[in-house]
Amino acid sequence: MQQGPIEQLVIVGGGTAGWMAAANLAEHFKHSGLSITLVESSQIGTIGVGEATIPSIRRFYGALGLKDEDVLRRTNGTCKLAIRFDGWSKPGDAFYHPFGLYGQDVRQVGFHHYWLKMHRAGKAGPISDYSLGVALADGGKFTRPSPRPPSPLSVFDWALHFDASLFAKVMKESALANGVKAIDAKIESVELNAETGFIDSLALDTGAKLEGELFIDCSGFRGLLIEGALETGYESWSEWLHCDRAVAMQSELDDTQQLVPYTRSIAHKAGWQWKIPLTNRQGNGYVFSSAHISDDEALATLRDNVKGSQRTEPNFIPFVPGRRRRAWNRNCIAVGLSSGFLEPLESTSIALIETAIDKIKLLFPDKSFRPGVIDEFNEMTALEYERVRDFIILHYKLNGRHGEPFWDQCREMEVPDTLARKMQLFKERGHLVKYRWEIFQNASWLAMYNGLNYLPDGYDPAVDHFDIAYLEKAFFEMKKSLDEGVAATPRHEDFLQEIGR
Ligand code: FAD
Structure with a gap:
């Protein structure tokens, strides 16, 4: 068993998860001698959705010294006080889930x-x-x-709607300023240690080999390391969550609606539609069950319910609700979509990235990778996802x-x-x-x-x-x-x- 502190941390993926992890861990470990390298592939790109957050995001970027108004300005952001649920209690009815209390306890x-x-x-x-x-x-x-x-x-809280790719840029800037090394390359294979089964290195399409001691897998749904290399397994929750596809599309701002300070979740025949206002455009999507409607019908419903003219082609995204059986397996920790997915009904994916990063800091391993630390991380993650x-x-x-x-x-x-x-x-x-x-x-x-x-x-x-x-x-x-x-x-x-x- 090896001893001593981890010196080389490799983050795989430069989406929201990868750059949030890089920015936060680089700030946290800035005087510790930990070297952080992030590898991302501009050929592959990112998922390109994820625009609504919950209030914890403000604490997250606040810890990096970023102010609300800066983040709002740099991400075309708007403020979010609540989610408005249209047609969930019955067609025609609406109610809000606010970030705040009701009345006064006595x-x-x-x-x-x-x-x-x-x-x-x-x-x-x-x-x-x-x-x-x-x-x-x-x-x-x-x-x-x-x-x-x-x-x-008077107690209430607020979050942001933002352009997730611009937010990732803000995170990237902070990470680079704290010494994170970025590599744009495609990972072609993952080399495992024949004795321990731990990840030794990544082979890049540039011909280079990237070695590390701890790997954070932020490669998105594909889970390149945690699943592709380590075959960790996935627990599906489809028996309870029947939606398995989304179609996303950006539009011009809807003239009939001002910049509302809330996310809209509108129930339709086989799922629900999100409407998220940014200052320069609107994010739209329909999360639906493919057992109940076709892609064509989902897209037609979305188009019928988006007033502003379409800015992007529709993007269909299949998913399986659930979580990776072990978010931390050997020397690899999955963060973001590689660790699991719950539909964005309550804007929780980015929040789960934040809490994963918090847990990594709390339980940061040394080279011995003691099982107690890993088990604790996995139990906390499982509970959090299940809640x-x-x-x-x-x-x-x-x-x-x-x-x-x-x-x-x-x-x-x-x-x-x-x-x-x-x-x-x-x-x-x-x-x-x-x-x-x-x-x-x-x-x-x-x-x-x-x-x-x-x-x-x-x-x-x-x-x-x-x-x-x-x-x-x-x-x-x-x-x-x-x-x-x-x-x-x-x-x-x-x-x-x-x-x-
Ligand atoms: P990705 O964005 O997919 O990034 C993966 C990265 O890995 C990329 O940089 C890619 O280049 C890199 N990569 C992959 N393979 C390789 C390789 N071989 N070599 C090198 N690099 C590689 N979350 C919210 O909080 N709020 C929302 O409103 C919300 N809406 C959503 C709507 C939908 C329909 C979906 C599907 C998700 C939504 N999410 C939302 C979730 C949110 O989009 C993600 O949690 C967030 O974007 C993080 O994604 P990621 O960084 O894990 O993955």
């Missing part, structure tokens, strides 16, 4: 319990009436959250589109035990439980349960400490304060102009 009891009592008594509007994130998103408004919110009612998987399955399971085979099948399916337990706990008495390694907070689950009309049978009895008249006044004041806050907030477009977009 006496350690969640706001939604008070709301349930009031809603049942016919004394409260929908729970979304008590979310600043929803009110801002719906009003097309945007402001940065106060670092010291005056009340829990996101469950959240996404929930969207389908609770859909309210009756009489459409795809949606009926989703509603009628059995769900994983972990999800069934969560749903049952909520149904019984509105319990929200956050599991270990869960990316989404309770408020996100609440947004989906409520939006999809899955309401509990009971609420926390502690709520009865307050009488209805008292709560009615408190709810009224809360709504009034939110409305006033929103009225005083600038429009999203004005905010973007102000920062120079």
Whole structure:
């Protein structure tokens, strides 16, 4: 067994995952003597999609010294306060999943319990009436959250919509500035050590051989190292997630819609469509089940639902929802699409890249590659993916589109035990439980349960400490304060102009 610190790290792939890993690890290890080389192939290119994020991205680039306004400017970015789900609860209906809280918890009891009592008594509007994130998103408004919110009612967060290839460039610049060496070449083969089965080196089409001690596989769906060379295996989740294809297409901005501060997810016959506004164009795509509609029908639906003129040819992308059985196998760690894929319904792929990088730093190996560290990494990754998987399955399971085979099948399916337990706990008495390694907070689950009309049978009895008249006044004041806050907030477009977009 070899000893001593890792000195040569090789990252394979220069998509969003590769350059995010390079930038972050180069910053983290900048005084450690670790040499980082990234190899990418301009002949092969990147997947070219991935435009919506969740708020953790801001912490990620913030740690590299990048400011929100710089990233927005350099990536044609817009602000994202929520996802708006159109037609999921039933055709014609819409609701938001905001990055923020609902109402105000009192006496350690969640706001939604008070709301349930009031809603049942016919004394409260929908729970979304008590979310600043929803009110801002719906009003097309945007402001940065106060670092010291005056009340829990003012707590919300935000993320970005951006051009992922421009974001990768920003990451590349940061990585190169910290000494990462970049090679543009195609990897032709991977050489394994005959004794250990570890990766020794990569043979490039330039004739060069690239040696390394630790390899990070960011080669995209192909998983060149983790699967191509190491045959790690893949766990498919198709039994719960029935979409297996997407068609993506960029268009001019839709004149009928301003630059809304939210991602749109619009349910169609056999899946859902995304609409993502950037400052110079719109990203569109239809994620669908090929067992229910053909490519032609999917494309026709997408074209019918994109108002601005088409800027790019449609790009069909097949996928298998699931995860690599071991994200870390021998001396190779898969990050990004090579480690697994969950459809972009909640914009989680880039977030899973961030958390993978965090775990690499936390459990960075030495040359001995002790199994404990590897097992821990794999367990954390598996749990994280499964938690996101469950959240996404929930969207389908609770859909309210009756009489459409795809949606009926989703509603009628059995769900994983972990999800069934969560749903049952909520149904019984509105319990929200956050599991270990869960990316989404309770408020996100609440947004989906409520939006999809899955309401509990009971609420926390502690709520009865307050009488209805008292709560009615408190709810009224809360709504009034939110409305006033929103009225005083600038429009999203004005905010973007102000920062120079
Ligand atoms: P890629 O972009 O595919 O990069 C792979 C890299 O490996 C490239 O540089 C390529 O040149 C290199 N490579 C491959 N083979 C070789 C070789 N032989 N030699 C040398 N180099 C090689 N995520 C979100 O967070 N939000 C979204 O809204 C979102 N939308 C999505 C929509 C769809 C339809 C899909 C499929 C994905 C979406 N994603 C989204 C996921 C997101 O696109 C990816 O997580 C992200 O782009 C990272 O991709 P990657 O870097 O792993 O792979």
